[in-house]
Amino acid sequence: MASVPWEDELTKRLQDQFGDRILEFSTYLGQNFLVARPEAVIPIIEHLKLEAGFDYLVDVTAVDYPQRPERFDLVYILYSFSRNERVRIKTRIAEGATPPSATGVHLTANWLEREVYDMFGIRFAGHPNMQRILLPEEWQGHPLRKDYPITRQDDRWVQENLGIESAQ
Amino acid sequence: MAEATFLDSTELVLNMGPQHPSPHGVRRVILKLDGEKVLGADCVIGYLHRGVEKIGENRTYQQFTPYVDRMDYVAAVSNGLGYCLAVEKLLNIEAPPRAQAVRVILTELNRIASHLVWLGTHALDIGALTPVFYCFREREEVLTVFENYCGARLTTHAFRIGGLQYELYDGFEEQVKAFCDMFLAKVDEYEELLTGNRIWIGRLKGVGILTAEECKAYGVTGPLLRAAGVKWDIRKAQPYSGYDQYEFDIPTGENGDTFDRYKVRLEEMRQSVRIIRQAVDRIPEGPIMGKVPKVIKPPVGEAYVSIEAPKGELGYFVVSDGSPQPYRVRVRPPSFINLQAVDKMVRGGLVADVVAVIGTIDIVLGEVDR
Numbered sequence: 001m002a003s004v005p006w007e008d009e010l011t012k013r014l015q016d017q018f019g020d021r022i023l024e025f026s027t028y029l030g031q032n033f034l035v036a037r038p039e040a041v042i043p044i045i046e047h048l049k050l051e052a053g054f055d056y057l058v059d060v061t062a063v064d065y066p067q068r069p070e071r072f073d074l075v076y077i078l079y080s081f082s083r084n085e086r087v088r089i090k091t092r093i094a095e096g097a098t099p100p101s102a103t104g105v106h107l108t109a110n111w112l113e114r115e116v117y118d119m120f121g122i123r124f125a126g127h128p129n130m131q132r133i134l135l136p137e138e139w140q141g142h143p144l145r146k147d148y149p150i151t152r153q154d155d156r157w158v159q160e161n162l163g164i165e166s167a168q
Numbered sequence: 169m170a171e172a173t174f175l176d177s178t179e180l181v182l183n184m185g186p187q188h189p190s191p192h193g194v195r196r197v198i199l200k201l202d203g204e205k206v207l208g209a210d211c212v213i214g215y216l217h218r219g220v221e222k223i224g225e226n227r228t229y230q231q232f233t234p235y236v237d238r239m240d241y242v243a244a245v246s247n248g249l250g251y252c253l254a255v256e257k258l259l260n261i262e263a264p265p266r267a268q269a270v271r272v273i274l275t276e277l278n279r280i281a282s283h284l285v286w287l288g289t290h291a292l293d294i295g296a297l298t299p300v301f302y303c304f305r306e307r308e309e310v311l312t313v314f315e316n317y318c319g320a321r322l323t324t325h326a327f328r329i330g331g332l333q334y335e336l337y338d339g340f341e342e343q344v345k346a347f348c349d350m351f352l353a354k355v356d357e358y359e360e361l362l363t364g365n366r367i368w369i370g371r372l373k374g375v376g377i378l379t380a381e382e383c384k385a386y387g388v389t390g391p392l393l394r395a396a397g398v399k400w401d402i403r404k405a406q407p408y409s410g411y412d413q414y415e416f417d418i419p420t421g422e423n424g425d426t427f428d429r430y431k432v433r434l435e436e437m438r439q440s441v442r443i444i445r446q447a448v449d450r451i452p453e454g455p456i457m458g459k460v461p462k463v464i465k466p467p468v469g470e471a472y473v474s475i476e477a478p479k480g481e482l483g484y485f486v487v488s489d490g491s492p493q494p495y496r497v498r499v500r501p502p503s504f505i506n507l508q509a510v511d512k513m514v515r516g517g518l519v520a521d522v523v524a525v526i527g528t529i530d531i532v533l534g535e536v537d538r
Binding site for chain 1: 386
């Protein structure tokens with residue numbers, strides 16, 4: 001990605017506060033984002049909310065890169081009403097890692113993290129209700145992983161619950 | 169110990185849906201009740217899950233455009249606009265001015281159509297049978313414009329990445345202007361039916377309150393946020409498609425209740441007419457498609473673009489790996505996120521208000537479940 005460094009008073013403050021736990025401040029296509037270590041993400045979100053007015057968690061999502069040792073990108077998108085500014089926070093986590101939940105800072109993270117779990121199989125530690133949200137609870141597999149082909153389904157679930165051989 | 173009588177109140181768990189006459193699609197709400205009082209609500213969703221984001225990864229950028237219309241099918245034009253803008257952002261191009269003006273007109277017409285579906289069905293939920301006929305009558309006029317323009321009424325696929333596929337048809341401007349002239353009087357007519365109606369007021373005022381702080385905590389956007397008094401609209405805050413050239417106001421409420429949301433949406437329809445009138449008067453001449461390669465391969469990178477859809481902030485987070493297919497398309501659906509606040513809104517209220525609250529959020533399950 002041909003991103004350029006992002007520097008302003010906000011990055012300076014975050015740099016002072018979090019030091020080398022933030023790996024990168026960048027701008028791509030005019031959109032600011034930072035890459036942080038997994039354990040720093042929630043403190044950063046909290047800091048941004050309380051100290052910089054980023055009081056609206058827009059979205060939480062993930063991207064799967066199976067060939068990487070730290071397989072998933074977790075992406076948090078924040079917005080500040082007072083500054084009219086958006087920031088993306090990204091972190092890399094490995095398969096089986098349990099990143100801490102953001103529900104303690106932003107209530108909206110509840111369903112968003114459940115969807116990430118449902119689609120990618122990433123469990124959030126400290127989430128009040130870590131269950132699937134769109135797929136049935138008994139469903140096997142997490143469809144937005146890259147090793148889950150688009151033609152795949154949970155045959156057993158389909159046969160038992162829908163009474164048909166295949167939903168394909 | 170006294171024997172239990174029928175006067176003792178016990179907690180009751182009640183299932184509402186998935187098939188239930190109060191409309192807005194297939195979803196289940198599990199209610200915990202103490203008599204008529206709601207102690208909590210849990211939503212069970214996913215009945216319409218089609219894996220739209222997965223489909224996006226398995227189609228080319230252009231092939232995926234019609235799919236996004238099938239999320240919020242009541243506001244398909246907005247869905248398409250958001251996706252096209254996101255891919256255009258990745259390509260670092262902009263649609264030509266003529267295309268942008270047409271996009272604004274069609275999107276605002278779609279906002280009116282979406283609000284009309286909401287108003288009609290919401291009134292129907294509350295027990296007012298007449299407004300739905302009025303609303304669908306006017307919506308028909310909007311759908312006719314869509315049909316004349318692109319052949320489809322609901323899932324329009326109106327826009328293309330980089331601009332528009334179709335030139336305007338002869339008589340487009342006149343038809344849209346005639347609609348605007350006719351429609352404002354109709355909004356007054358809805359107001360006459362509902363705004364002063366004692367039952368309507370009784371069912372809506374003070375029901376399902378969300379304060380501005382609660383809206384922000386739950387990520388609730390759109391008319392719900394504005395009804396809570398927050399003057400925030402992406403069309404003004406971070407204008408796209410040339411919205412900064414048009415004059416319009418952002419209506420807000422004070423109490424954040426169901427009645428204020430009704431007032432906000434009605435006023436939004438009037439403001440949409442204002443925007444359409446300005447846009448239709450000065451559609452620039454020129455091409456309708458920007459310079460877009462036949463095979464779209466955005467450079468490696470990612471972008472998040474959001475628009476003010478009728479239901480709130482509709483965002484697309486698109487990741488490109490340089491191939492002709494998106495590596496990841498994430499949709500940030502306003503309906504899904506606004507629905508999360510339903511528990512907060514119904515808690516402590518009456519069971520009859522649950523229907524009013526679900527109506528007031530204006531959800532489309534196609535978008536909630538994707």
